[in-house]
Amino acid sequence: MKQLFSGLKIEVNKNLYVKDPESSALGKKIVENSIILIDKIGFENFTFKKLGFEIGSNESSIYRYFENKHKLLLYLTSWYWTWKEYQLVFATSNIEDTEKVLETAINVLTRRIKRDNLTSHIDEIILNKVVVNEFSKSYLTKKVAKEYKESFFEIYNRLILRLKKMILAVNSDYPYAAALASTVLEGGLHQHFLREHFPSLTECNENLSPAQYFNNLVLSTLKHTKNGQKN
Amino acid sequence: MKQLFSGLKIEVNKNLYVKDPESSALGKKIVENSIILIDKIGFENFTFKKLGFEIGSNESSIYRYFENKHKLLLYLTSWYWTWKEYQLVFATSNIEDTEKVLETAINVLTRRIKRDNLTSHIDEIILNKVVVNEFSKSYLTKKVAKEYKESFFEIYNRLILRLKKMILAVNSDYPYAAALASTVLEGGLHQHFLREHFPSLTECNENLSPAQYFNNLVLSTLKHTKNGQKN
DNA sequence: CAAAAATAATAGTATTACTATCATATTTGC
DNA sequence: GCAAATATGATAGTAATACTATTATTTTTG
Numbered sequence: 001m002k003q004l005f006s007g008l009k010i011e012v013n014k015n016l017y018v019k020d021p022e023s024s025a026l027g028k029k030i031v032e033n034s035i036i037l038i039d040k041i042g043f044e045n046f047t048f049k050k051l052g053f054e055i056g057s058n059e060s061s062i063y064r065y066f067e068n069k070h071k072l073l074l075y076l077t078s079w080y081w082t083w084k085e086y087q088l089v090f091a092t093s094n095i096e097d098t099e100k101v102l103e104t105a106i107n108v109l110t111r112r113i114k115r116d117n118l119t120s121h122i123d124e125i126i127l128n129k130v131v132v133n134e135f136s137k138s139y140l141t142k143k144v145a146k147e148y149k150e151s152f153f154e155i156y157n158r159l160i161l162r163l164k165k166m167i168l169a170v171n172s173d174y175p176y177a178a179a180l181a182s183t184v185l186e187g188g189l190h191q192h193f194l195r196e197h198f199p200s201l202t203e204c205n206e207n208l209s210p211a212q213y214f215n216n217l218v219l220s221t222l223k224h225t226k227n228g229q230k231n
Numbered sequence: 232m233k234q235l236f237s238g239l240k241i242e243v244n245k246n247l248y249v250k251d252p253e254s255s256a257l258g259k260k261i262v263e264n265s266i267i268l269i270d271k272i273g274f275e276n277f278t279f280k281k282l283g284f285e286i287g288s289n290e291s292s293i294y295r296y297f298e299n300k301h302k303l304l305l306y307l308t309s310w311y312w313t314w315k316e317y318q319l320v321f322a323t324s325n326i327e328d329t330e331k332v333l334e335t336a337i338n339v340l341t342r343r344i345k346r347d348n349l350t351s352h353i354d355e356i357i358l359n360k361v362v363v364n365e366f367s368k369s370y371l372t373k374k375v376a377k378e379y380k381e382s383f384f385e386i387y388n389r390l391i392l393r394l395k396k397m398i399l400a401v402n403s404d405y406p407y408a409a410a411l412a413s414t415v416l417e418g419g420l421h422q423h424f425l426r427e428h429f430p431s432l433t434e435c436n437e438n439l440s441p442a443q444y445f446n447n448l449v450l451s452t453l454k455h456t457k458n459g460q461k462n
Numbered sequence: 463c464a465a466a467a468a469t470a471a472t473a474g475t476a477t478t479a480c481t482a483t484c485a486t487a488t489t490t491g492c
Numbered sequence: 493g494c495a496a497a498t499a500t501g502a503t504a505g506t507a508a509t510a511c512t513a514t515t516a517t518t519t520t521t522g
Contacts, residue, residue, distance in 0.1 A: 019468095026469075042373040047509065058470045060512090068510075136367045142273040144428050153429070160432050176444045179433040182425055183418050183448075190417050191410060197375050198384070201391050202410040213407045217414075220455035221448055250499095257500075278478065289501045291481090299479075 008118065010086070012078040013151055019065050021075075027065055029055050031079075032121040034072055039126050043073060043134045073138050074152050080131050081155045083118065084109060088162065098169040103215055105166050109159075110188035111211040132189045132196075160185055171222040180221070184214050239349065241317070243309040244382055250296050252306075258296055260286050262310075263352040265303055270357050274304060274365045304369050305383050311362050312386040314349065315340060319393065329400040334446055336397050340390075341419035342442040363420045363427075391416055402453040411452070415445050 009022060021027030033055050038046045046069060052059040066072040088108050095101045113128040139153060147153065163181035167174060174180070191210035194202040204210045240253060252258030264286050269277045277300060283290040297303040319339050326332045344359040370384060378384065394412035398405060405411070422441035425433040435441045 024468080044372065048511090049509080058472095059510095060471080061469055063511075064469080133371050136371060139428070140364050140367060140424075141275065148428065157429065157432060176434050176447065178431065179422060179425075179435055179441075179444050180448070182421070182429075182432045183414065186421050187414050187418060190413070193371075194410075194413055197370070197379065198388065198413075200409070201388060201413045203407050204410055210410075213410050216407065216456065217411070217448070217452055220452045224451035224455045225447065255499080279480090280478080289503095290479095291502080292500055294480075295500080 008086070010079055010082045010118070012075055012082060013154065015150055016071055016075040016078060016152065017066055018063075021065050026055075026057060026061065028121045029057070030062055030065055031076070032123075035076060035123060035127050035130055038073075038076075038130050038134060043069070043137055070138070070141075070143075073134060074147070076127065077131055077135050077138050078152070078155055079122070080124075080127050081159055083116070083124065085155060085159050085162070087116075088159070092166070098166070099219065102166045102170050102218065105163055106184060106214050106218060107211045109163065109185060110191070110214050111209055112192075128192075132192045135189060156185075167218065167222065170219075171225065174222055174225050180218060184218065188214065239317070241310055241313045241349070243306055243313060244385065246381055247302050247306040247309060247383065248297055249294075252296050257286075257288060257292065259352045260288070261293055261296055262307070263354075266307060266354060266358050266361055269304075269307075269361050269365065274300070274368060301369070301372075301374075304365060305378070307358065308362055308366050308369055309383070309386055310353070311355075311358050312390055314347070314355065316386060316390050316393070318347075319390070323397070329397070330450065333397045333401050333449065336394055337415060337445050337449060338442045340394065340416060341422070341445050342440055343423075359423075363423045366420060387416075398449070398453065401450075402456065405453055405456050411449060415449065419445065 014020075019027065021031045030051065034046070034051055037051055037054055041050070048062045048066075048069065049059045052062055066075065088105055091108050092101045092104050095104060113125050116124050118124075139147075141147075160178065160181045163184060164177045167177040167180055188210050191202055191204045191213065195204045195210075199205065202213075204213060245251075250258065252262045261282065265277070265282055268282055268285055272281070279293045279297075279300065280290045283293055297306065319336055322339050323332045323335050326335060344356050347355050349355075370378075372378075391409065391412045394415060395408045398408040398411055419441050422433055422435045422444065426435045426441075430436065433444075435444060
């Protein structure tokens with residue numbers, strides 16, 4: 001897919017930051033390099049002090065943008081899912097055939113990332129790696145319930161519900177549309193992880209993308225469960 | 232399913248512990264209460280000091296059993312998957328029909344846990360909650376490659392490959408058997424998480440189990456992809 | 463150019479994730 | 493039953509983490 005809305009600003013939940021990182025050069029540097037550093041050393045080993053060192057800035061300055069590293073991770077992943085939502089809406093607009101819409105959606109959501117020139121400071125390829133490796137950690141916490149109420153996972157939820165609708169458009173009788181949509185999103189990340197680290201646990205590789213697997217899975221299931229029949 | 236091999240000891244990779252926790256009363260207490268405490272406060276907030284306080288023991292004593300809390304988590308999840316593997320093998324033995332075998336396997340691997348009297352000190356229901364919430368964190372680290380080589384994920388891998396074989400037994404033409412098997416295992420945990428925390432993202436609930444969803448998904452896909460046809 | 467705002471530097475706190483040492487129980491082998 | 497071995501407990505100490513607070517220095521802008 002070509003570059004879409006050049007210069008368009010991706011907006012995330014304002015409660016995820018103390019000061020909007022898009023509002024200053026330092027803020028952008030923090031976001032840009034946090035992605036690179038988290039990818040490099042992993043979220044557990046990532047600290048604001050190390051990031052400060054990387055960007056030649058002070059720990060205390062980073063705290064003025066993000067309350068803590070958990071909020072920063074939520075910011076980064078929200079940004080990612082918002083970006084994906086833009087791609088999804090753009091790629092599926094003006095397609096008539098519901099099956100083609102669904103296929104396109106699955107492609108957008110599970111294929112390998114290509115760099116987009118939407119924003120100069122965020123490297124979407126590296127951000128995707130961060131999402132694959134760290135996104136689960138943003139919700140597998142004791143704070144989920146509270147943060148869910150604060151809408152910190154709103155975009156991700158909305159994305160799944162969009163996909164759910166597309167699934168139902170193909171087969172309105174299918175009884176597990178939300179479950180299937182969430183399987184595609186979560187499983188999409190997981191298959192990329194497996195390909196990289198446990199290659200014997202998936203057929204996905206350089207030549208066979210998770211998108212192909214999920215397209216086959218979703219479409220065959222929907223066709224088979226047509227008209228109320230199960231199995 | 233009824234209790235199976237009463238008194239059978241579940242063995243996990245010896246490199247996951249310094250001293251076998253099954254070899255002493257304190258060791259069993261550590262395992263028993265670590266499950267309860269991790270479930271209660273979450274893995275991030277869990278420390279050996281807090282666990283020591285809970286069991287009226289000293290932090291330093293716990294370090295004599297486990298190198299660190301990450302290894303303890305690997306121990307607990309390995310125990311869990313070994314226990315699941317026993318159940319799987321037991322439940323599917325002596326079934327002739329390959330479809331029935333697969334259906335039974337999916338049930339065992341994705342259904343809600345029932346307490347098993349296999350070991351007195353481990354509460355499998357709570358351990359299952361820990362696995363749902365924390366298992367991903369055991370492999371989403373920068374140490375995966377190294378720990379994979381040390382066979383710390385061996386049982387989990389083997390379980391997926393067992394399921395893969397069962398999938399291929401139903402349909403040897405299906406080209407994504409490993410990917411589908413890993414989707415069932417990982418997705419099984421994820422659907423339980425969604426049901427609990429993001430209920431709008433899944434149809435699974437008290438009455439509709441993830442097992443039903445995955446059985447429908449897997450069997451309809453395998454039937455539809457029969458004889459080499461895709462989609 | 464002064465005032466305001468942003469950033470940097472420094473210091474300090476409680477907690478974490480350990481390691482090391484020594485003291486005290488408990489077990490076991492003769 | 494007792495000594496030796498082993499297990500456990502208590503204490504102390506270290507470097508790093510995850511912050512907060514304060515003050516100093518730049519940079520921006522009206």
